[in-house]
Amino acid sequence: MSYVREHGVRYTVNAGDPLLRKRIAAHYDYPQLGGSENICITTGSQEATYAVLQTLLDPARDELLVVEPAFPSYAKMARLQGAAVRSAPLGEDDDFAFDAERILHAVHPHTRLIVVCSPCNPTARVISRADVESLSEGLLRRGGETVWVLHDEVYREQTYVQDAGHFAAAYPYTIVTNSLSKSNALTGLRLGWAMAPDDVMPSIVKVHAWLTSCADSFAQRVAISIFGTPGGIREHARWYAERREEVVQLLAASGLRFIAPEGTFYACVRLPSDASSLAAAHALADRYDVVAIPGIAFGACFAQWLRLSWVGPLEAVREGLSRIASFVEGECA
Amino acid sequence: MSYVREHGVRYTVNAGDPLLRKRIAAHYDYPQLGGSENICITTGSQEATYAVLQTLLDPARDELLVVEPAFPSYAKMARLQGAAVRSAPLGEDDDFAFDAERILHAVHPHTRLIVVCSPCNPTARVISRADVESLSEGLLRRGGETVWVLHDEVYREQTYVQDAGHFAAAYPYTIVTNSLSKSNALTGLRLGWAMAPDDVMPSIVKVHAWLTSCADSFAQRVAISIFGTPGGIREHARWYAERREEVVQLLAASGLRFIAPEGTFYACVRLPSDASSLAAAHALADRYDVVAIPGIAFGACFAQWLRLSWVGPLEAVREGLSRIASFVEGECA
Numbered sequence: 001m002s003y004v005r006e007h008g009v010r011y012t013v014n015a016g017d018p019l020l021r022k023r024i025a026a027h028y029d030y031p032q033l034g035g036s037e038n039i040c041i042t043t044g045s046q047e048a049t050y051a052v053l054q055t056l057l058d059p060a061r062d063e064l065l066v067v068e069p070a071f072p073s074y075a076k077m078a079r080l081q082g083a084a085v086r087s088a089p090l091g092e093d094d095d096f097a098f099d100a101e102r103i104l105h106a107v108h109p110h111t112r113l114i115v116v117c118s119p120c121n122p123t124a125r126v127i128s129r130a131d132v133e134s135l136s137e138g139l140l141r142r143g144g145e146t147v148w149v150l151h152d153e154v155y156r157e158q159t160y161v162q163d164a165g166h167f168a169a170a171y172p173y174t175i176v177t178n179s180l181s182k183s184n185a186l187t188g189l190r191l192g193w194a195m196a197p198d199d200v201m202p203s204i205v206k207v208h209a210w211l212t213s214c215a216d217s218f219a220q221r222v223a224i225s226i227f228g229t230p231g232g233i234r235e236h237a238r239w240y241a242e243r244r245e246e247v248v249q250l251l252a253a254s255g256l257r258f259i260a261p262e263g264t265f266y267a268c269v270r271l272p273s274d275a276s277s278l279a280a281a282h283a284l285a286d287r288y289d290v291v292a293i294p295g296i297a298f299g300a301c302f303a304q305w306l307r308l309s310w311v312g313p314l315e316a317v318r319e320g321l322s323r324i325a326s327f328v329e330g331e332c333a
Numbered sequence: 334m335s336y337v338r339e340h341g342v343r344y345t346v347n348a349g350d351p352l353l354r355k356r357i358a359a360h361y362d363y364p365q366l367g368g369s370e371n372i373c374i375t376t377g378s379q380e381a382t383y384a385v386l387q388t389l390l391d392p393a394r395d396e397l398l399v400v401e402p403a404f405p406s407y408a409k410m411a412r413l414q415g416a417a418v419r420s421a422p423l424g425e426d427d428d429f430a431f432d433a434e435r436i437l438h439a440v441h442p443h444t445r446l447i448v449v450c451s452p453c454n455p456t457a458r459v460i461s462r463a464d465v466e467s468l469s470e471g472l473l474r475r476g477g478e479t480v481w482v483l484h485d486e487v488y489r490e491q492t493y494v495q496d497a498g499h500f501a502a503a504y505p506y507t508i509v510t511n512s513l514s515k516s517n518a519l520t521g522l523r524l525g526w527a528m529a530p531d532d533v534m535p536s537i538v539k540v541h542a543w544l545t546s547c548a549d550s551f552a553q554r555v556a557i558s559i560f561g562t563p564g565g566i567r568e569h570a571r572w573y574a575e576r577r578e579e580v581v582q583l584l585a586a587s588g589l590r591f592i593a594p595e596g597t598f599y600a601c602v603r604l605p606s607d608a609s610s611l612a613a614a615h616a617l618a619d620r621y622d623v624v625a626i627p628g629i630a631f632g633a634c635f636a637q638w639l640r641l642s643w644v645g646p647l648e649a650v651r652e653g654l655s656r657i658a659s660f661v662e663g664e665c666a
Contacts, residue, residue: 009521043376043523043545050544059415077543082392082415188342188550190376210410211383212376216549217521 003221014209016041017220023227024193030168033195040205041215045154045179045192050077051208052150052175052194057083062112067103068299069122074115089301095259098127100134113148119155119263122298122307126262132165148173155264157183157233158240180223183233191219240265247310254321265311271304272332288323336554347542349374350553356560357526363501366528373538374548378487378512378525383410384541385483385508385527390416395445400436401632402455407448422634428592431460433467446481452488452596455631455640459595465498481506488597490516490566491573513556516566524552573598580643587654598644604637605665621656
């Protein structure tokens with residue numbers, strides 16, 4: 001508050017406070033994204049994504065390729081902007097592991113941008129370094145017009161495997177989006193950012209300036225403090241890692257088919273093959289007092305799955321899984 | 334801060350905190366915009382405007398009509414979205430007074446939305462009740478597809494005339510945008526809103542949700558407090574009104590042709606007819622240490638004007654006007 005008393009609550013420059021941008025760039029230290037000029041502070045990663053799509057996609061010719069299962073916002077945003085969307089569905093057989101071959105196979109002559117969320121909302125899978133390298137090599141080998149990769153890293157600090165891959169470390173045409181919403185449980189602060197190479201960032205900043213002018217300068221002060229504190233962005237990471245171990249045990253004991261979370265704070269469980277995830281989610285909410293997100297929201301390949309959140313009390317997670325198991329046994333048998 | 338300690342910093346619902354929306358609706362008490370469901374809280378009025386344009390304009394057929402001189406963002410946003418833009422230039426002879434006949438004359442079969450900023454950035458003119466009524470009647474008489482009016486009221490609390498018109502009070506197809514940025518000098522808080530009738534607001538909220546999810550919940554708490562304080566939104570109004578009297582005297586003494594501000598915290602002065610406002614603004618910045626915005630940024634009809642801000646110290650305003658007068662005498666004679 002003393003900062004506000006002294007400085008008021010003024011606009012920052014459109015791209016955001018230079019000190020914050022410098023700290024973010026230094027923290028991640030990605031090749032080509034290391035300067036403050038590679039960072040644009042936004043109203044959450046949501047606005048960052050919107051600005052990146054609006055900047056890169058020409059509705060008259062470009063397509064967005066969405067690796068599915070995926071959070072629905074990418075496709076919704078592109079369609080709102082008039083751009084075509086194609087999906088690259090991952091496979092259920094290997095629990096929707098990221099698979100460079102599958103993704104490369106879905107790339108089309110009009111593909112201008114591929115969006116990958118890892119750790120993944122909803123699957124909780126994490127792309128490996130090897131898969132990032134395969135996909136990068138494949139895209140570079142392909143020739144023709146540049147295909148950009150948008151790596152949504154909003155769950156980066158909820159990663160529970162060792163060999164997580166980062167496109168920004170391997171592929172020169174990478175744009176990263178991220179925020180404080182998940183890492184620091186500050187969803188309401190709406191403080192996110194895009195990271196992009198020198199040649200596209202000025203255009204992203206222009207689009208961002210017309211979208212929202214600049215991010216909240218109070219929220220930017222909070223972010224400056226977090227990135228100025230050693231380990232500030234990892235403050236909650238241990239809690240999630242410990243909780244994840246307990247959740248995996250509960251999932252294993254539930255008798256449900258599940259995907260062991262490699263990241264995020266979600267876990268996905270499978271319904272019997274003829275079940276509708278939408279009907280199941282409604283039934284669970286209406287009659288079992290359990291909230292589950294129907295997999296169909298994340299793509300057709302996920303239509304038999306439910307996404308569960310495990311940030312609530314552990315006892316509630318245990319009880320929720322038990323009710324879902326009862327539902328599956330009693331009504332889907 | 335105690336609120337944050339108790340509640341954390343969570344998302345609000347997409348449209349914004351229900352209490353804030355209720356207070357805003359009650360404060361303005363516009364017909365058809367009186368319920369909390371008529372308010373969507375946004376990242377400044379900038380995002381509100383972007384969401385309204387994205388919602389109402391179909392790039393395949395609709396045009397935006399911008400009443401000029403106008404802040405450049407309306408046309409830039411529409412073009413970014415792929416929509417066509419037409420301008421309705423006001424006349425220099427009457428100091429760019431809002432003129433319903435001129436505006437009606439510019440309405441085209443493809444016009445879907447007219448954007449009017451009053452009090453006006455840049456001219457500092459205010460639309461009268463009579464002109465709002467004439468324009469409303471003309472649009473209703475016209476028949477055919479509905480033409481919406483977007484009334485940007487961001488300078489509403491800086492109004493210095495008695496008969497200010499409000500489209501929302503007279504025309505059923507009005508959307509209003511506003512924010513705390515100017516009224517409470519909280520530009521950095523990025524807290525704005527759109528007000529729209531029942532039939533379009535749900536679509537605006539959907540677009541807003543994809544743009545930014547929701548506005549900063551901390552900023553929303555600040556706004557709840559301002560709208561919960563009698564006179565909170567008018568806290569700075571008297572300062573501006575008093576300062577405006579002094580500025581009019583300084584303008585009159587400067588020898589420059591000027592538009593007496595009816596609203597905002599701007600004043601516009603005219604350059605000699607053959608001068609370029611862009612060249613003049615550069616010369617003033619480079620050699621006279623005076624910042625002035627070149628009129629050409631606000632439309633061709635304003636190409637011989639400069640927009641000045643008078644929120645700085647009065648002595649600086651006096652000195653700035655004197656330097657502009659010297660520049661005009663010395664270099665434009």
